[in-house]
Amino acid sequence: MIVSSVSKRRLSSSLTWIAKLSLPAKIGGVVILFWIITALTVSHWGLPDPMQMAGRRLLAPNLKNWLGTDALGRDVLSRTLYGAVYSVPIALLVVAAGVAIGAVLGAIAGYVGGVVDGAIMRLVDVTVSFPPILLAMTVAATLGPGIVNAALAMVIVWWPVYARLMRAQVLEVKEREHVEAAIAGGAGHLRILRVHILPLCWTPILINATMDFGQVVLLAASLSFIGLGATPPSPEWGSMISEGASRFYNWWIALGPGIAILSLVLGFSFLGDGLRDLLDPRSK
Template sequence: MTAIAETALFRAVGARTRRIRHSGWLNPQILVAGAVLAAWLFVVVAAPWIAPFDPLAETGARLSAPSAQHLLGTDSLGRDVFSRTLYGARESLPIAVAAIGASLIIGCLLGAIAGFFGGVVDATIMRVADITMAFPAILLAMAVAAALGPGLTNALLAIVAVWWPIYARLTRGQVMSIKEREHVEASKAIGSSRWRTLFRHILPHSVTPIMVNATMDLGQIVLLVASLSFLGLGALPPSPEWGAMITEGAKNFYQPWIAAAPGIAMVSVTLAMNFLGDGLRDVFDVRARR
């Protein structure tokens, strides 16, 4: 390679690096949050191979303090807390992701229909959303979960029932602001159907704020799942779900390691999702970067 070609290559790489840095993707918040979430994703996938003990088996003395054999001690049944915390990620995180995904689908669909068609459809959907949001999320989720019965599946349904209005209102506002733009009017002028206009020319332009909001909500959903399990309305024993582990830790107040491990795990996930959401908002907000 000639000196001129090498110089051109270095300039191209440097320009690309500067564009990435300017776009905000190298924001320390995004990098740190991404590393934490990648670590937890690895735990979800590899827990059976990296956990030293079976999370449901008695592996040592009951309520033993952290030691070389049991890094985070044991619980009241002699089960390894470290192994249960790792396996708890396989219970808590997939449920939270499923709840966010279902809430996004339902809320975005109803919000898009309400914002685009307006009239009676808009009024009906938004009044249902307003009534749902009038209650604190945790209280309404408790009521729904209590009516359905304990279990992670019912906890998932309860969370979706109280969380979809958030995305319905957000999507409705986005659709109402976008549907009057020139490219939407052009789509109508060339004969596109109303549904095609909605899903092809409006919704794709509404995705960014919705996804940023969903990213930040994921941490709250993890806490809500744990709250329902803590109250006996989520995971059932002997499930190693984080909220259920904290319930057991509350019963053994003088053995703080039982509740500390899942508590720290939840805090790390929640903070990582909040940092990631803030970083993504900065990346996609062009005016803030300027």
């Protein structure tokens, strides 16, 4: 009974929290949920095999192939939906890894200070001194084409953002009275950081991470577009757009993946804006 009561309260709290989101944020959440469900279940939808011919080459959109076929006769709609299997997990893994690495190093830098802070921040400065797309291209080209290497390249690009953000939050929170009281009470450094500082630092991290999901999807597609991400015949959105770019008059080849990327980027942007308004009232 107690467990059931706690679960009901948590569910009620979650529903209330969702209800407070703005309409664009809710729409963005629905779009994101659609692509997550697609990535998890598309293999059970009975769609044509994205690697095999589903009709004649370069068929325009028709009743059988809603988005037509590509140069090898593969169904464009099927390949677009299967592309979520690549793009959505990669975005989740890259942002999660970037947050984990950046938050840990930023928290250490902000709390310890001194030489440790200087060393970590100089590493951050060196990393962010390169344009993100150029740095990602350089790392991916060094490691070689492939979706895993592209993901590693994007993690290297993204972690400094969260390191700076977390450091700034820790520097601000550790000067508050409750932290000074914990220090005076003899609390250990790890407990002070874990209990008294970090719980107050996650709001900007969460908002920034939500907005970054869309940017990661866009960067992953960009790397695949130039041949440094997922390799053909993988149904990845960037490589599909690259194929479509070489066949300008067969516009439907790039239409599906283009709409998919646009919807996912806008979905995360809308949701991030909604979370910012909800969690940080000062932003209004």
